[in-house]
Amino acid sequence: MNKRFNFASVTAISLVTLALSSFTTTVFAKSANFTEQQIKQVEHIKEEALKSDLAWDIVESLTTEVGPRMPGTPGDEAGVAWAVAKFNAMGFDKVWTEPATFPKWIRYSESASVVSPSPQKLHITALGGSISTPKDGVEAEVIEFETLADLENAPEDAAKGKIVFINYRMDRHRDGNGYGPAVKARSGGAVAAAKKGAVGYVMRSVSTAHHRFAHTGGSHYKEGVTKIVSSAISNADADQLQRLIALGKPVTININVQAKSMGEGTSYNVIGEITGQEFPEEYVLIGGHLDSWDLGTGALDDGAGVAITMAAAKFATAQEKPKRSVRVVLFAAEEFGLWGAKAYAKAHESELSNIVAAAESDFGADKIWGIESNVDDNSLPVIKEIAQMLESLNVEYIETNAAGGGPDLVPLRPFKVPSFRLAQDGTDYFNYHHTADDTLDKIDPVKLRQNAAVYAVFTYMAANSKTKISGKK
């Protein structure tokens, strides 16, 4: 199934390609951080990566042979086993796992319907952590609010005995900037609704899709506030509910969610490392998260990130061992609240200063258009050289030097780890994110190659630069 990646077969072609890349080589002749030989090497890596389907083969294998990987499920276990085997098969020098615990939650079933005035099904999904409804569901009149703030500002008991519907529509944006404002109603909607006396909570999905998929995602309860069912309907169903409500008669719906919180679960960060020759303790950390929601096969979120970074580590180190180590971390239980990332930060707290560059790929598989750093000023010359090398891959240098670096790097932020955003185009990401429609066919193989090439160049240069990149003081 997996066409095996074959370096030998492309060597002849790449020599020609190298000859053609003299422009970049010339530019870098004056490099302070890289030898001429290294510049040739990184050009070669880039060309090889752009021709390779290694990342595709990895994500195809993961999403097909494992499929959905929700933390605590058999799919998650299979994912961990797959990752260990894949790292080994790819020839990483060290492969190991590190445990991470998380609050386990399982979805059994979910359905909803308009009871009156016009009976019809609604496409719904339980938000992560939701309680079950009674066996026959919870049935009540719907009360609509445009935003979470509107709900919070409503009078006490405004929603007494009703099902709250927050109808906020997410904005589409290349940077995914619409996500933040929209996700508030997912995290906090059920609590806010319960405070106003509601018996159930449903929201318009955090979604830019034109299709009838509901988007799941994490949600929270609060001690002292009654737990009510927490759910989301597709954009098409939210439109329908909005139209029905606008007709002016009471609209009654039934929500039936069967789900269960099951105490503490354990999963594993899976880590593959290619050991540095000169400074083996220092390392570039790249990765994605291995877990996914249960509805789709986690192709864009985050099989792509797993594949891009595993492939990039191989590309970056194919010709010679790096100066510093290259570590690919596949984080566990990201979707349930960054549990693998928190475990990693804790387990490695004493040696996080060994990280010379960290970047997580967790925003789909569309093209990378920009690179942003978050490093010490003394490291900026190296960053500029990396950015310059990435220009030929249509990557802009975002000079703000304030990168976040991906969700799983959030627990590393207090430690001022040098972090990077290799910014993907997220215009279409929220069409699929956290839905059943997040499947392999949504990945464009050509764009995936560009992602792997960018990560490979970045990884090579960060691992081999004369100056060690360091974080802000």
Next chain:
Amino acid sequence: MNKRFNFASVTAISLVTLALSSFTTTVFAKSANFTEQQIKQVEHIKEEALKSDLAWDIVESLTTEVGPRMPGTPGDEAGVAWAVAKFNAMGFDKVWTEPATFPKWIRYSESASVVSPSPQKLHITALGGSISTPKDGVEAEVIEFETLADLENAPEDAAKGKIVFINYRMDRHRDGNGYGPAVKARSGGAVAAAKKGAVGYVMRSVSTAHHRFAHTGGSHYKEGVTKIVSSAISNADADQLQRLIALGKPVTININVQAKSMGEGTSYNVIGEITGQEFPEEYVLIGGHLDSWDLGTGALDDGAGVAITMAAAKFATAQEKPKRSVRVVLFAAEEFGLWGAKAYAKAHESELSNIVAAAESDFGADKIWGIESNVDDNSLPVIKEIAQMLESLNVEYIETNAAGGGPDLVPLRPFKVPSFRLAQDGTDYFNYHHTADDTLDKIDPVKLRQNAAVYAVFTYMAANSKTKISGKK
């Protein structure tokens, strides 16, 4: 909710528009079939229709206030009541219903999953008429065939004890030409599979979608051949199954369908007529089908056709009563096998020669790009005049004179009724057809106006031409 259509408010604007349409008026000055006044009238109708959201309001009302309308369900009953009320509210002269019976079938639930090697859900739908599986589903190894013919040509017992998977991928085409080859596996797949010893049947959906919706549709059993479950999975799931099978190990799936055939059901063709002044017995027949599958709200299939033709009849007769009657027929139980259409043909057999032109809109809501007739040679000059008038709406004249005229006109074919195809662009139609994703948001209001305008022009001219259009001898 429904912005009411207001002829008065647009009259002033349309006078200006009329002045601008002098080119067409000049062309038609020499018309053999229409007076100069009539040509002005039809220009006016076209302009009014292009500005009106009447069709949108109708389809919004139907899909929201009624929703899904599968024959024999409460939604179907509600649809009939809605149509009678809507025709009356719109001021049709005569509104009536005519019964049609059909074999009733109900879907209760459907699910499927890969059992091994990598457990995961499949998005499946039962095909219309499918039997139920046992309560826990039918579980067996999958055997893949590329086409129905491959299955039919396989050795006896080739699929013994297995679930047959036909993996034929539908071609995308403006005319929907990919449907015919693909639908054979839907109609006859379960019978062919059972003949080879299969215990279940699943096919790649008849679909051009990139999304994870399974497409339902009619299927058949044959007396003397064991009935096995008949189902379809989405393109994304068919891709996944194909990849799993290609891994070379046995792939076992479970299909669970709960559905029931329930004897004979009754529904109603709903008919609205605007009576002709000169030849009230003669009529133009336009329409769509009122029923839909149960998964979506039947917006494209065929709420759009209902709305386009109801609106067009009003536009065509807004200023003065037509010479011949205009009859809008909303057919019952089309999806289960043209049952309303068959009942219509039977009930009206003795007077089908009164039909001067028949056209059904049942191919979505994308733009109409062509007009094709199926009429007596003596009627061709009128058709040419109609086609000429439609040019300004970007409609081409398809001169083959061999139109089918829509599925519900099939039972009228033996009676050589003059039939028309107002050909819609069907490039994207099979992305949504027979899926849960067939919802109102898939209709473009501007394209819908063009459809209503084309039908209005066609209806006016066929109803008022000097020469009576007649069918082939």
